[in-house]
Amino acid sequence: MSFSATDAAFEGFRVVRRRPVVALAWGLTYLLLYLVMFGLGADKWAALMAAGEALEQSANPSMADFQALGPVYASAFALAAPAGLVIGAVLSAAVARAVLRPEETRWGYLRLGMDEVRVLVVTLAVAVIVGLSSGVAMTVVGAAIGFGAASGQPLLILLGVLLIFAAFALVVWLAVKFSLAVPMTVDRRKIVILESFSATKGHFWALLGMAVIAVVMSLIVSILGMIIGAATDLATGGVQSLSRYADLGLGQILARAWPALLVSSIVNAFLSALQLAVLYAPFSAAWQAIRTSRGR
Incomplete structure (x- = not known):
């Protein structure tokens, strides 16, 4: 027996509606990530944006121009990537916990323990498999x-x-087949990777349809974010204003651009929290329905 793709697709909205405080908790967690990313690396992001703008303005950019962006990208993401992986594991586990263990409401379902470690391992493993x-x-x-x-x-x-x-x-196909790995890992409190393949058997098209609906809902949230972001960018200059400070040091950039960085971080943090719920909660709801249909 399959699960209802349309019902599961809207689980993220139900999670936030049941406990609106989770949107605040998850938004603050994202805000921490953005503050660390810009607070310690605003100079690197400024250099990256300046390099990108120079490339766009070039009439006939060469391959060497594109290759020169590589070290700049690497420098900017050297700090963001590790912090993003850790925060991502914490938030992914929180979303799964909100669906599968809704009684564990403390701290907006946020924890820092073995569930998060296991989710990080599973996330990296799946990323490597799909990437390769x-x-x-x-x-x-x-x-x-x-x-x-x-x-x-x-x-x-x-x-x-x-x-x-x-x-x-x-x-x-791989993304769908691995889509239940994180919810199953949180639910069973052990690392689950390949077992996601057997769990999705007979549910591929329902999971794919559910994912498409969730992505559409996420795009609607993104459009809302673009509208709000455009208004705040008009008031503060937005993160893109960092490019004008590419020749300054980190302290000088923060002193001049902190209003834009702070406002942009707040807006994106809480919109990202809503997108997180919209995109990730459906897969936990799908696993919950599949598990129930199996009598487990």
């Missing part, structure tokens, strides 16, 4: 298209195009 699989698939696609173009044979070029769709389908 998609990388291999795209390498094959690139080789096929390159060979077809070199040989001038239309059928080989057509085969390369079909392989692009096949690679995309592979990534979507």
Whole structure:
């Protein structure tokens, strides 16, 4: 027996409606991430934005210009990536806990314990598996298209195009098959990766439909965020104003741009919290329904 994709897709809104305080708790957690990211790395983000603007204004950018962005990106994300992974694990576990163990309401379902460690391990493992699989698939696609173009044979070029769709389908299939790994990990209090494959058996299309609905809902939240963000950017200059301070030190940038950074961080933090609930809670609701149908 399958679960209701449409019912599960709106679980994020139900979580926030049942306990509105979770939106505040999760928003403050995101705010902490943004404050750390900008408070310790505003100079790196300023350099990245300035480099991006220079590239956009270039009439004929060369490959060397694009390659020069690599170290700038790496510098900007060196701090954001580790902090984002940790905060992401904490918040992902909180969303799953809110659905699967709703009685554990303390601290807005936020914890820092073994659940979060296990979720971090599962998240990294799934990212590596999907990333490597998609990388291999795209390498094959690139080789096929390159060979077809070199040989001038239309059928080989057509085969390369079909392989692009096949690679995309592979990534979507893997994402759906691994989509219950985090909820199952939180629910069972042990690392669950490959068991997600068996749990999704017979539910692939329902899970995919649910994910599409959740993404659409998330896009609506994003549009709301863009409207609010546009208004606040008019008042403060927005994060994009950092590019004008690329030649200054961290302290000087913070002294001049802190209103824009703070307002932008607050707006994005609470919108991100709502998006988190909208995107992640449905998969926990789906696992809960599948588990119940199995009599577990």
